[in-house]
Amino acid sequence: MSGSVFEPGEPGFAELATPWNVAVRTSPAAVVAVSTAQDVAEAVLFAAANGLLVAVQATGHGIASDHDGALLIHTRALEECTINPEGWARTGAGVTWKTVLAATAAHGLAGLCGSAPNVSVAGYTSGGGIGPMVRTFGAASDRVRAFDAVTGDGRLRRVTAESEPELFWGLRGGKSSLGIITATEFDLLQLPYIYAGALFFDTGHVDAVTRAWAQWCPTLPAEATTSLALMQLPPMPGVPEPLAGKFTVALRFVFTGSEDDGARWLAPMRSAGVPLIDAVAMMPSSMIGMVHSDPEDPLPATERSALLTDFSTDTVEALLQAAGPGTGSPQLAVEIRQLGGALSQEPDVASALCHRDAAFGMHTVGVAAPPELPAVAEHATGLHTAMNAWQFGGTLPNFSAAQGPEGFTSSYTPQVLDRLTELAGKYDPNALFRLGQVPAR
Numbered sequence: 029m030s031g032s033v034f035e036p037g038e039p040g041f042a043e044l045a046t047p048w049n050v051a052v053r054t055s056p057a058a059v060v061a062v063s064t065a066q067d068v069a070e071a072v073l074f075a076a077a078n079g080l081l082v083a084v085q086a087t088g089h090g091i092a093s094d095h096d097g098a099l100l101i102h103t104r105a106l107e108e109c110t111i112n113p114e115g116w117a118r119t120g121a122g123v124t125w126k127t128v129l130a131a132t133a134a135h136g137l138a139g140l141c142g143s144a145p146n147v148s149v150a151g152y153t154s155g156g157g158i159g160p161m162v163r164t165f166g167a168a169s170d171r172v173r174a175f176d177a178v179t180g181d182g183r184l185r186r187v188t189a190e191s192e193p194e195l196f197w198g199l200r201g202g203k204s205s206l207g208i209i210t211a212t213e214f215d216l217l218q219l220p221y222i223y224a225g226a227l228f229f230d231t232g233h234v235d236a237v238t239r240a241w242a243q244w245c246p247t248l249p250a251e252a253t254t255s256l257a258l259m260q261l262p263p264m265p266g267v268p269e270p271l272a273g274k275f276t277v278a279l280r281f282v283f284t285g286s287e288d289d290g291a292r293w294l295a296p297m298r299s300a301g302v303p304l305i306d307a308v309a310m311m312p313s314s315m316i317g318m319v320h321s322d323p324e325d326p327l328p329a330t331e332r333s334a335l336l337t338d339f340s341t342d343t344v345e346a347l348l349q350a351a352g353p354g355t356g357s358p359q360l361a362v363e364i365r366q367l368g369g370a371l372s373q374e375p376d377v378a379s380a381l382c383h384r385d386a387a388f389g390m391h392t393v394g395v396a397a398p399p400e401l402p403a404v405a406e407h408a409t410g411l412h413t414a415m416n417a418w419q420f421g422g423t424l425p426n427f428s429a430a431q432g433p434e435g436f437t438s439s440y441t442p443q444v445l446d447r448l449t450e451l452a453g454k455y456d457p458n459a460l461f462r463l464g465q466v467p468a469r
Contacts, residue, residue, distance in 0.1 A: 029070050031063040031105065044102050045095070047088035051179070051398050052286050056083065056100035063105045065176055065210035067183055072208070073182035075099045075460055082180075082207050082460040086122050086148035086325075089153065090429045098374070098463060102151070111135060116173060118213045121150040129314040136301035137221035138313035140168045142426070143320035144278075150209040153190060155426035156201045156381040158389070160224075160282045160319050161272040165217065167384075169200035170375040176211040180456030183387030189377045201381030203425050203436070205448055205462075206455045207370035217313070223283040224319050231353050233301030234258065234277045238348060240300040241279060242339045249370040252293055255280045255320075257363040258351055270304040275353045280319050281308055329360075330394045330405040333427035333435075334412055335386035335420035343418045350414040351392075353452030358394055358404045362411065365389040371447060380448060382440045386420040391427055 034041040035058050044059040060071040075082045081098040107434075109127055113135045115129060123139035128149060132138055132197060142152050142159040157168025175187040176198060185207070187195045198206045229237045241256045248254065256279055263272035279297055282289035287310045287357030294308060311318065338344065347364070351357040365388060372384050392411060394404035412419075422436075428435030437445060452461070 029060075029062075031067040031068045032061045034059045034061065041246065044085075045100060046326070047085065047409050049088075049329050050326045051330070051401055054095040056095040059100045059102055059103045061105060065106070065178065068103070068178045068180050068208055068210055069184050071099060071101050071461075072178050072180065072448040072460065073083065076180070076182065076458045079257075080299065080460075081463050082208075083463050084204050086151055087124060089145065089147045090151045090400055090426065095463070100156055101207075101208060101274060103210070104355055108211060111216075111463075113137075114299070115216050115218065116213065117216055117318070118415075119149045119210075120213060121148065122150050122211050123210075125149055125152065126317070129316070132216055133220075133312060133314040136218065137216040138167050138219045138316070138380050139214070139216055139362055141173055141316065142322070143317070144322035144324075145317040146324050149444045150396065151203075151213055152426060154203050154337050155429075158318075158365075158367070158371065158426065159355070160255070160261050160280065160316060161222075161253050161284060162367065162371045163250050163350070164250075164282075164284045166370035166373065167201075167377070167379075167381055168214070168414050169379055171216065171379055171464075172196075172200055173213040175199050175209050177207040177209045179207040179359060179450075180460045190353070194294060194451055195230055195455065198380050198448055201425060202377035203429075203449050205436075205452055209462070219309055219313045222308050222313045222316065223285070223308070224281060225270075226319060226321075227279040227294075227303045228259075228296060228305040229277050229301045229309060230280075230304050231275045234275065234353050235348060237277050237279065237297070238298045238344050238352075239341065240297060241346050244296050245254070245339065245366045248293060248366070249290075251283055251285045253282045253369070255365040255367065256345075257361045258357075258359070259361050260357070260359065267291060268305060269390075276304065282316065282319055284317055291448075301444070327395050328398050329403060330401045330408065331392065331427075332405070332408040332412055332431065333389065333391045333423050334415065335383055335424070336364070336388040336390055336415065336418045337386070337421055338418060339388045340418075343415070346414050346417070350411045357411070358396065358400075358407055359392050359411070361391075361393045363391045363393075365391070380444055381425075382444050383420065383422045383424060386422075389424065390415065
């Protein structure tokens with residue numbers, strides 16, 4: 029191998045073994061910091077020969093289960109990033125969307141990233157990729173041209189719709205259940221600017237703004253993608269003073285058309301209350317991470333997600349009674365994302381991404397010292413139970429990682445899960461990649 033191997037207790041092991049969510053404690057048998065795709069293949073072959081399960085990590089955001097006793101393959105050194113001005117890119121498994129956005133800006137191009145651009149392209153895309161322009165452009169996985177991936181038999185494969193149609197189907201939405209992606213090739217967007225940002229409203233406007241947003245969403249064209257978040261940001265460096273220590277509501281908005289049209293569509297929500305902050309304006313598409321401003325530094329967190337059939341007046345009432353101002357909710361954020369639009373359309377080449385017809389997604393994030401996290405998680409469970417009447421059923425892969433095997437299973441219809449399990453038997457004969465994913469065979 030040209031990479032490095034770290035065993036417990038050695039310098040560098042703890043840093044590489046720790047996921048982004050520092051509340052998750054993992055104890056892998058060893059960490060393999062690969063430097064080439066061939067290193068990944070060698071590590072997989074070693075795991076198979078020695079009866080070890082395999083986990084993979086780049087930024088550590090998408091941990092699907094604990095890594096206890098597994099061989100953790102760390103891919104952050106796979107840093108290839110090639111931008112073709114004609115509108116496509118090739119990135120190694122360690123490359124983040126933040127790097128892609130910076131590299132594409134000079135060409136007037138953009139990548140179809142998520143709300144947090146500091147996650148890896150490979151991990152995000154393998155989970156489908158549902159971002160802040162999803163209603164306009166669909167899922168990131170629908171724009172993949174090819175993967176380089178190592179399957180459970182240790183083979184490094186070039187995966188396209190023509191060369192490996194089964195793998196191409198499963199790697200787009202199936203996470204790492206069928207193999208470890210070492211490189212991704214995907215189409216870019218001709219989109220130098222967007223009309224985007226967030227409106228923040230004070231506690232007294234939470235009720236009116238949430239109800240207005242519920243009525244506004246069905247009117248929006250596919251050029252608009254929006255989400256609403258009940259926020260309780262702590263008073264700490266980086267948090268704007270008007271929001272620190274307060275219960276607020278944030279309306280996120282991305283419009284891919286003109287500034288005038290974007291302002292016209294947003295006008296009803298600007299008048300729904302008096303914003304504490306109005307940060308919606310034309311911006312380079314490379315700055316799309318500013319819309320959600322998700323935290324980049326590691327945190328101790330608990331997360332839970334679900335899909336909803338609608339967001340009606342009754343849904344709003346249930347949400348506010350469970351997590352609105354005065355309820356004692358400990359959640360840092362309770363977010364509702366409008367889906368639909370381009371996401372609801374099946375791609376030309378089918379993939380494993382399911383639940384495209386869900387109308388909304390709900391995601392809760394709680395941040396606290398580890399001893400306090402169980403209580404925060406229990407509240408999140410109660411909140412989701414309170415929303416049962418509007419549950420679509422299931423989740424999305426990138427939002428369910430913290431829910432382990434149960435979350436993975438709920439990301440797919442029974443038919444798709446059966447097919448993924450069947451393909452795992454073919455491409456992962458030793459069941460190396462089953463941690464938190466396809467049920468053990």
